[in-house]
Amino acid sequence: MAQDQIKALTGMNDVLPGQSQVWRYLEGQVKAVLDGFGYQEIRMPIVEQTNLFKRSIGEVTDIVEKEMYTFNDRSDRSLTLRPEGTASCVRACDEHQLIANNKRQRLWYMGPMFRYERPQKGRYRQFHQIGVETFGMASADIDAELIIMTHQLWQRLNIREKVTLELNTLGSSEARANFKAALVDYLSERKDQLDEDSQRRLSTNPLRILDSKNAQTQALLNDAPNFQDYIDEESAEHFSHLRALLDAVGVEYVINPRLVRGLDYYGKTVFEWVTNELGAQGTVCAGGRYDGLVEQMGGKATPAVGFAMGIERLILMLEAMDAVPEHVLSYVDVYLVSELEVADKAMVLAAKLREQMPNLRLQMHMGGGKMKKQMKQANESSARFAFILGENEIANGQVSIKDLRDNAEQISLSQDEAANWLTEQLTA
RNA sequence: GUGGCCGUAGCUCAGUCGGUAGAGCGCAGGAUUGUGAUUCCUGUGGUCGAGGGUUCGAUCCCCUUCGGCCACCCCA
Numbered sequence: 001m002a003q004d005q006i007k008a009l010t011g012m013n014d015v016l017p018g019q020s021q022v023w024r025y026l027e028g029q030v031k032a033v034l035d036g037f038g039y040q041e042i043r044m045p046i047v048e049q050t051n052l053f054k055r056s057i058g059e060v061t062d063i064v065e066k067e068m069y070t071f072n073d074r075s076d077r078s079l080t081l082r083p084e085g086t087a088s089c090v091r092a093c094d095e096h097q098l099i100a101n102n103k104r105q106r107l108w109y110m111g112p113m114f115r116y117e118r119p120q121k122g123r124y125r126q127f128h129q130i131g132v133e134t135f136g137m138a139s140a141d142i143d144a145e146l147i148i149m150t151h152q153l154w155q156r157l158n159i160r161e162k163v164t165l166e167l168n169t170l171g172s173s174e175a176r177a178n179f180k181a182a183l184v185d186y187l188s189e190r191k192d193q194l195d196e197d198s199q200r201r202l203s204t205n206p207l208r209i210l211d212s213k214n215a216q217t218q219a220l221l222n223d224a225p226n227f228q229d230y231i232d233e234e235s236a237e238h239f240s241h242l243r244a245l246l247d248a249v250g251v252e253y254v255i256n257p258r259l260v261r262g263l264d265y266y267g268k269t270v271f272e273w274v275t276n277e278l279g280a281q282g283t284v285c286a287g288g289r290y291d292g293l294v295e296q297m298g299g300k301a302t303p304a305v306g307f308a309m310g311i312e313r314l315i316l317m318l319e320a321m322d323a324v325p326e327h328v329l330s331y332v333d334v335y336l337v338s339e340l341e342v343a344d345k346a347m348v349l350a351a352k353l354r355e356q357m358p359n360l361r362l363q364m365h366m367g368g369g370k371m372k373k374q375m376k377q378a379n380e381s382s383a384r385f386a387f388i389l390g391e392n393e394i395a396n397g398q399v400s401i402k403d404l405r406d407n408a409e410q411i412s413l414s415q416d417e418a419a420n421w422l423t424e425q426l427t428a
Numbered sequence: 429g430u431g432g433c434c435g436u437a438g439c440u441c442a443g444u445c446g447g448u449a450g451a452g453c454g455c456a457g458g459a460u461u462g463u464g465a466u467u468c469c470u471g472u473g474g475u476c477g478a479g480g481g482u483u484c485g486a487u488c489c490c491c492u493u494c495g496g497c498c499a500c501c502c503c504a
Contacts, residue, residue, distance in 0.1 A: 007495080010495080010496090061502090062501075062502050062503080063502080063503080066429075066502090067502080067503085083503095084503095084504085113504080115502090115503075115504095117429095117501090117502070117503080118429080118430090118499095118500095118501090119496090119497085120497080120498060120499065120500095121497080121498065121499090122504085123502090123503070123504080127503095127504065128504090129504055130504095131504095197500085197501065200501095208502090213500090261503095262502065262503060263503095272504095279498075279499085280498080280499060280500085281503075281504080283503070283504060284504075285504075286503085286504065307504095308504055309504065310503090310504030311504085312504080313504060314504090337462095337463085339462070370461075370462090370463095371461090371462045371463050371464095372460075372462090372463065372464075373464095374463080374464090375462095375463045375464040375465095376463090376464050376465085377464085378463090378464060379464040379465055380464085380465090386463080386464075388462075388463070390462055391462095392462085400462090400463090402463070402464080404464065404465080407465095410463080
């Protein structure tokens with residue numbers, strides 16, 4: 001290997017052939033579920049004005065303070081590679097009047113996000129999310145729909161048993177502010193008993209202290225102010241409505257009063273799907289309600305709920321659980337080999353088959369070579385069948401077919417019958 | 429940003445108490461001029477992550493640096 005070889009940047013990964021098959025499988029399953037619920041795709045730019053993220057995510061969050069890929073372009077404007085999708089989505093919806101006058105929208109997007117963090121398992125500097133955002137719907141039924149939708153996805157992906165839904169409500173901004181003040185009062189008096197990180201969070205993001213992994217801090221929190229005493233009535237009703245809907249549909253959840261979420265814009269419902277299959281990065285999908293964000297960003301007050309899931313994390317899960325179906329790795333149905341003398345006839349047969357079967361995945365051997373070599377290529381191609389053309393077959397208008405998976409007897413068919421026979425085999 | 433572990437062939441790893449390296453798998457060819465996945469034979473494989481220091485001599489010891497993995501912080 002060359003020493004001065006240029007390599008991919010830290011935390012930015014190539015998705016190689018084979019891996020990409022799994023990505024396409026996952027994306028396909030997600031799209032199928034989204035289609036089933038009538039959600040529409042929206043595609044936003046990957047780069048935005050830096051201020052968009054500062055305004056939406058919150059100036060004092062870690063994302064904005066130290067994790068953004070921010071640079072000046074040639075016109076000296078400050079631009080940022082998006083660290084998440086919600087801000088861009090809200091911007092696009094407002095800019096194009098998609099949510100004017102509380103018009104309802106159910107939207108999704110998929111693509112790369114960028115955060116300058118130290119990579120570790122399930123966390124990369126360029127990572128990929130599938131995000132879902134809904135606008136114009138204030139009642140808890142849409143919160144429930146989103147959760148039910150993800151629940152259905154886990155079932156489709158066969159990972160349902162290994163993910164747990166954690167649920168909480170953050171209440172109204174007033175309730176949250178009151179609670180935050182009380183919490184800060186309580187903890188400030190006991191500051192010396194807090195772990196170092198939590199002491200810092202006391203001034204930056206006190207609610208996050210609830211999330212602390214430090215045992216002593218958690219013990220201290222047992223006697224701290226309880227959010228139940230601060231929650232506003234409307235949020236409490238919203239939450240119980242959501243719970244009733246999930247109960248009715250049979251989606252199980254765990255109430256986690258200490259689930260807070262890092263971004264400033266969340267209020268009322270927050271949820272996370274977590275797993276212990278992935279080491280430290282156990283959150284596979286997370287979201288919540290952000291009724292205040294659209295207005296905060298200069299639009300009209302518009303209720304909104306959404307979530308995002310991490311594609312890399314889901315793929316790690318699929319692999320950890322061995323939940324990738326066999327057929328996903330196959331990318332060829334038929335591998336066509338031929339003797340050099342009839343290679344042009346093979347081209348003609350391939351063209352004919354492709355015309356008759358638009359969905360057929362047919363790969364042709366190129367460059368001739370010995371039959372042994374061609375068959376070896378066929379075997380490695382993931383094809384189920386090798387189609388063999390030699391002078392004998394051409395003389396009889398036939399094609400020989402070998403099943404590469406089981407050791408069935410090789411057969412010969414008339415070339416005209418091949419398409420029908422294949423259709424039968426591949427749909428069986 | 430902080431901490432721990434690790435960098436030897438395409439991959440997984442061994443090794444040299446300091447004398448410029450080896451296995452398995454893979455890959456290529458052949459046994460088998462119309463047949464893969466099994467078997468057998470042959471071949472291909474490396475500036476031992478990079479730079480510097482000590483030394484007659486460094487892949488090995490020391491320093492620096494880069495990269496990877498995992499964890500903290502934080503998040504999908």
